[in-house]
Amino acid sequence: MVTLRRPLMLICLAGTEQVDQTLFLIMFKPLKRVVVTGDTHGNEMSGVYLAKHWLKNPSELQRETFSATPFLGNPRATEKIVRYVDQDLNRSFKTEILTSSSEGDELYEIKRAKEINQLYGPKGSTQTYDFMIDMHNTTSNMGACLIVDSTENHLIMHMANYVQKNYTLAKTPIYLYKLGDEESYAIDSICKYGLALEVGPQPQGVVRADALKHMRGLVNSVLDFIDLFNKGTAFPAFEIEAYKLLAREDYPRSSDGEIMAIIHPHLQDKDFDPLNPGDPMFQTLDGKDIIYEGDTPVYPTFINEGAYYEKKIAFAKMEKLTFSIPAIQAQTE
């Protein structure tokens, strides 16, 4: 059976084990309390500048059925134009961290995570905000990527589908980041629902007008969807292609941890294209190629992301899958 995230009502028209998603209509509560953050990583500048702009003038975030609230997640990192001060904020939202005792010598991002959790969570409680948009940039050629935890999150899959159909100035692939039963450590996991936007390529610390335009277009499209949804629009079932995280690939390293080979020129900028068995992945400075030796094609993403060298990730390996998503509608009073 399908597992549903927070369905209020499930109308099942067929009693068979073979579930036909087109036969479902899943009802959700409207999304009224919505927040937008842009500086979870202080050197990813599209979100930093948009969030600051909206703090001064939030009219762009208003819709008939709700108004989204902008906030700054990591102001100290933003001021220093660095990803983080003490540790990655977007890895700091596990329940274990959020409920840890508050000793005086806490790391800045842990303190911030707890503050943000108090404001828009607490994670897992009934008081949480309904939805969070989290804006990011990448040095990888990922276009205007939509990062969703899993396709079981039907409401967010409808949102992603809507954005794909309505924002067509960039490629908008769907990245499913949930790996196994791992609890999400991301900032948007404290709200009922979340969507991270990952726009690239853009160097860290740089604002590119094109990336900013895409980010802004995505946010507006998401807000438009929520407004339609809140008004009671029925969204029919559909099939959609998405990329699901399989594993992360590190650079080849020497025994002392130094990178021994770099991303192969044939792989650079090829995010979401297939990497077939036998294709080159890395190149040494002596000109030797290191090839992909898997049995099946994978779809690399986050290829050569600047922030992931320290995380020992040269790229993320994804599989491309097709999902069928049932119809949804907001439960209006």
Next chain:
Amino acid sequence: MAFCHVDHELAPVRRVAIFGGTHGNELSGVLLVKHWLENSAEIQRVGMVVKPFLTNPRAVQKCARYIDCDLNRVFDTEHLSEQETEDMLYEVKRAQKINSIFGPKGSDDAFDLIFDLHNTTSNMGSTLILEDLNDDFTVQMFHYIKLALSPASCPVLLIDHSNLKYATTRSVAKHSVGVEVGPQSHGVVRADILDNMRRIIKHGLDFVELFNSGKEFPPCSIEVYKIQEKVDYPRNEAGEIVAFVHHHLQDQDWQALKPGDPVFLDLDGNVIVYDGDYTVYPTFVNEAAYYEKKQAFIKTVKVTLTAKCIRSSVLNQE
């Protein structure tokens, strides 16, 4: 056959260094220098010693541009002669060390030639930076490299300017070459950018080898972009940036910017245009490291430089 006038004979160039990691997050040079420290066969040439050197190892370790201050701005007399103290800035300490190994700057003992390897987030391609327009040897080398790389372009930026010239790391040598290759994000290494940088070094070293062997280089001229003025982002009273590089200017390094062309764009959609009187050629457009230096791009003008015929004096000595 025309021969160089005896006045144009220059001393051979025997001691050469290649610097990487002057900015620790510009990774093409960092990786190339680390590679050559392990295996230098690729950079050795007859009749000269070529020394690869990592100039700012702590910044490289942290993958940061610098630790305390920009190493590529402190090779002036004031910093190089500063008394060593406990709280001396790390980069000033390094500058003095580098000056003692490869200098002293301005002395006969200084290295003959230093290449300093940099990356930029700007779309500057394979750029060579010239410090002294009267340095015939270096102008001849740039002419040689440009020819070797053609039809690929290899712009030359001339930073000879009364106010805008800065005290570079490479300036400890008698001849200095800045190599600036982009676009590449800081903290990232791209194979294509690394390869472009590598080609410049190959041709540069080939030129020195030919020169040392006694080859005569006839008079030549090259087109260069002479630095003229820095342009900052529009800012509010608090100093915050309120408009960004316009998408028509983004990635258009070295392309003509005419009066009335868009330069900046703010978040309300207002466009700020270039209001100068004449065409300029912007470069270092939207370089990440220059936000803190209050520089959105620099304006340059096109100038033609000529170099005299040069020949190494080595043959006469033998």
